[in-house]
Amino acid sequence: MKKTRNTRQRGVILDILQETREHPTAEKIYQDARRVIPNISLGTVYRNLNFLQDQGLVREIRPCDGGSTRFDGVLDSHAHFHCTRCGALLDISLPQGFEQLQLNKMDGISMISSIDLHIIGECSNCSEEGSGSTH
Amino acid sequence: MKKTRNTRQRGVILDILQETREHPTAEKIYQDARRVIPNISLGTVYRNLNFLQDQGLVREIRPCDGGSTRFDGVLDSHAHFHCTRCGALLDISLPQGFEQLQLNKMDGISMISSIDLHIIGECSNCSEEGSGSTH
DNA sequence: GTAATTGCAAAAGATTTGCCCCATT
DNA sequence: AATGGGGCAAATCTTTTGCAATTAC
Numbered sequence: 001m002k003k004t005r006n007t008r009q010r011g012v013i014l015d016i017l018q019e020t021r022e023h024p025t026a027e028k029i030y031q032d033a034r035r036v037i038p039n040i041s042l043g044t045v046y047r048n049l050n051f052l053q054d055q056g057l058v059r060e061i062r063p064c065d066g067g068s069t070r071f072d073g074v075l076d077s078h079a080h081f082h083c084t085r086c087g088a089l090l091d092i093s094l095p096q097g098f099e100q101l102q103l104n105k106m107d108g109i110s111m112i113s114s115i116d117l118h119i120i121g122e123c124s125n126c127s128e129e130g131s132g133s134t135h
Numbered sequence: 136m137k138k139t140r141n142t143r144q145r146g147v148i149l150d151i152l153q154e155t156r157e158h159p160t161a162e163k164i165y166q167d168a169r170r171v172i173p174n175i176s177l178g179t180v181y182r183n184l185n186f187l188q189d190q191g192l193v194r195e196i197r198p199c200d201g202g203s204t205r206f207d208g209v210l211d212s213h214a215h216f217h218c219t220r221c222g223a224l225l226d227i228s229l230p231q232g233f234e235q236l237q238l239n240k241m242d243g244i245s246m247i248s249s250i251d252l253h254i255i256g257e258c259s260n261c262s263e264e265g266s267g268s269t270h
Numbered sequence: 271g272t273a274a275t276t277g278c279a280a281a282a283g284a285t286t287t288g289c290c291c292c293a294t295t
Numbered sequence: 296a297a298t299g300g301g302g303c304a305a306a307t308c309t310t311t312t313g314c315a316a317t318t319a320c
Contacts, residue, residue, distance in 0.1 A: 116199055118251040119249075121248045
């Protein structure tokens with residue numbers, strides 16, 4: 001297999017993802033990265049995100065309610081909560097009993113590599129504000 | 136609120152979605168619909184998919200592994216299995232005990248409207264075929 | 271008759287890719 | 296020096312939208 005190089009761009013992108021729990025989009029990562037490497041290009045960001053995903057260092061989350069792909073650099077197992085009002089995408093702990101679910105041998109499944117749990121609803125912030133605000 | 140009309144296009148699209156468990160993409164629905172209404176347009180398909188979603192008659196599934204949005208017209212609660220080899224997206228039953236999970240009051244969540252469970256792995260078909268095939 | 275809906279084509283986004291140059295090893 | 300990776304811009308793909316014509320009610 002071919003050798004990979006440690007470029008500044010790649011390092012910065014990975015750092016950004018590992019230091020936030022905001023699940024940024026590629027565009028947001030691009031903007032953050034430009035504060036460090038002003039002439040980094042969006043194409044490079046995408047190429048590295050794909051690369052890091054292939055390496056298993058990062059994973060992508062596709063918001064259930066449309067919008068662009070977001071990325072997650074925190075690999076502890078956790079679920080995601082999507083707020084339909086403000087669009088927030090939050091890490092949440094796996095519900096009690098989740099690990100014990102009978103997951104194997106279901107239907108036509110022969111091997112499970114990962115399980116994604118997405119909870120869609122309203123976050124406390126939005127609910128506290130009554131029915132008006134959109135963020 | 137404004138009145139809605141029962142157009143042939145809308146009916147055909149809904150039928151297609153309710154009669155399959157294949158979770159077609161908009162493009163696939165468009166192709167199927169053209170066999171019935173040869174000059175239906177892709178724009179109409181998208182407009183109706185969004186409309187049907189707003190009505191709660193259909194929901195969209197965003198494949199975790201990229202690719203375009205797929206649609207589901209079967210509303211019984213079920214989970215989805217994504218095969219990383221052949222790309223199949225299958226309905227599966229919710230695992231035992233799933234309904235009893237402690238889901239409320241977690242972290243900053245104040246209201247839950249739906250829960251999506253996606254299982255990623257390999258389907259039996261692909262595994263039986265050994266390690267070669269891509270479908 | 272009226273307004274919701276369609277078809278078509280253009281526009282808008284998001285992501286990928288080709289090409290040539292630069293920088294890591 | 297060799298070649299993986301970057302920058303830039305064009306290309307691709309998916310989805311949305313404006314508008315005039317059509318059709319359900």
